[in-house]
Amino acid sequence: MDDSELEEIRRRRMLELQRQGQQQAAAEEQAKRMDEQRSAILRSVLTPEARERLGTVKIAYPDVARLVEDQLIALVSSGRLDKEIDDATLRQILRKLAPKRREITIERK
Numbered sequence: 001m002d003d004s005e006l007e008e009i010r011r012r013r014m015l016e017l018q019r020q021g022q023q024q025a026a027a028e029e030q031a032k033r034m035d036e037q038r039s040a041i042l043r044s045v046l047t048p049e050a051r052e053r054l055g056t057v058k059i060a061y062p063d064v065a066r067l068v069e070d071q072l073i074a075l076v077s078s079g080r081l082d083k084e085i086d087d088a089t090l091r092q093i094l095r096k097l098a099p100k101r102r103e104i105t106i107e108r109k
Helices: 005-046 048-060 062-078 085-097
Strands: none
Touching: 005 048, 005 062, 048 062, 048 085, 062 085
8 A cells, every 4th residue: 555545544534533523413412402302391391399309210210200201291292281290299100100119028937
C-alpha cells in the first residue's frame, strides 16, 4: 500500500466515525426530548405528593414505576384520564401492580 491508499482509508474511517457520532448524538437528543415529554405529562397529571411517591418507587422498583408511568401516559393521551391522580389513588394503583411479596418460613426439625 502506498501513502495515498492509506490516506484514503483513514479519511473513510474518519467520515464513518463522524457519522456514527452524529447518529448517536441524534438518538440521545431524541431520548432526552421523549423523557422531557414524559416528565411534563406526569407533572400535569400527578399531584406533588404522588410524584414524590412515584419517584421513591422508581428507586426501589424501576420496572413497576415505568409500567405505572406508561399506563398513566396512555390514559392521558387517549383522553380517558380527566382528573389529577393524588397520592391515595397512586397507592391503590401501585398495590395492584406491585410484585407480590413471598412469605418465607423456615421450619426447624
